[in-house]
Amino acid sequence: MSEPEPESEATTTILPLFPLQTVLLPGAKLPLHIFEPRYRQLTADLVGGTVPGREFGVVALRSSLTREVRGLDQLHEVGCSTVLREAKRLPDGRFDVVTEGRRRFRLRDLDCVSAPYLIASVEWVDDDPVTPSGGxxxxxxxxxxxxxxxxxxxxxxxxxxxxxxxxxxxxxxxxxxxxxxxxxxxxxxxxxxxxxxxxxxxxxxxxxxxxxxxxxxxGAVPLPPGELTDLSRPASLN
Structure with missing residues (x-):
């Protein structure tokens, strides 16, 4: 796979959107098991180059009970884009992929009809400048x-x-x-x-x-990371 295109100077862009019951942070690796038809199509578009830079948006659902996203009120306003790094297509059409969190965005609009998966208009979110703080x-x-x-x-x-x-x-x-x-x-x-x-x-x-x-x-500890239930598995959005 080729490296993603350099970031544009534009402050807004269009991103495919993947709602999850977790929050992705910049720089973090996100493994995903892709099984729903709409996200199989998204993965195929990422692998095939239809989606520029193999970059899409991950945003957290406001409620774990959500099964179908219809509006911005069902999603947290700020999410994180992620870049596809690895993709393995399984014999039945599912995918195992690894992505890496890249940059934050703020949702501006949601398109639920133009593609099998959600598409969002987003504005990139930058950090405030850090002034000298004397150590x-x-x-x-x-x-x-x-x-x-x-x-x-x-x-x-x-x-x-x-x-x-x-x-x-x-x-x-x-x-x-x-x-x-x-x-x-x-x-x-x-x-x-x-x-x-x-x-x-x-x-x-x-x-x-x-x-x-x-x-x-x-007096208890959580399971080691490798033994945890896959928290990145998406809710059923059928």
Missing amino acids: MAESLATVARAAHRRYCETAWRSDDWHTPEASTTVAELAYALAADCLLPLEDRQRLLEERHPLRRLRIACRLLTREAGFLNKL
């Missing part, structure tokens, strides 16, 4: 990494998690820390929507500290 960013990053380590040492075996690279930017760090952690959908959505990198990092630090405290009090 605050570095100190906050250190505290957040420590909170991440405490959570992961409580929740996972040593080979089930990793420390983000030292080169990870402040803007990327909250997303990288959250990638190893089982946070509720609402908390992940809050991280996705926060546009100020330092506030986002503070939020991640508080969430990881809270979750580590819960695990300690309960």
Whole structure:
């Protein structure tokens, strides 16, 4: 597969849309098992080049009871685009794919009729600029990494998690820390929507500290990531 096209200077674009019962964060890998006919068609269009850059949008459903999306009110306003990295077609027409979260968007309009799958008009969401903070960013990053380590040492075996690279930017760090952690959908959505990198990092630090405290009090840990039920499996939208 060729690499995606460079990002356009335009602030809005049209994206195929994949509603899920989870929140995708920029930089995170998202494996999907594609079984519904409409998303088989989307995958075929991604693989075949019909969809530019092999990029589509992932957005969280507001209710787990939703079976058919008819309007914007059923979806969270901010989602994350993702780029198809791997695709394996199975003998019965299903696909196993791996995608990677790329950039945030805000939903502006929804087209439910032009294609078998949803199509959205979106506006890209950028971070607010970070002003010089006299070392605050570095100190906050250190505290957040420590909170991440405490959570992961409580929740996972040593080979089930990793420390983000030292080169990870402040803007990327909250997303990288959250990638190893089982946070509720609402908390992940809050991280996705926060546009100020330092506030986002503070939020991640508080969430990881809270979750580590819960695990300690309960005296229980979640299943390792590889043994968890596939949280990325879409709701039945038939």
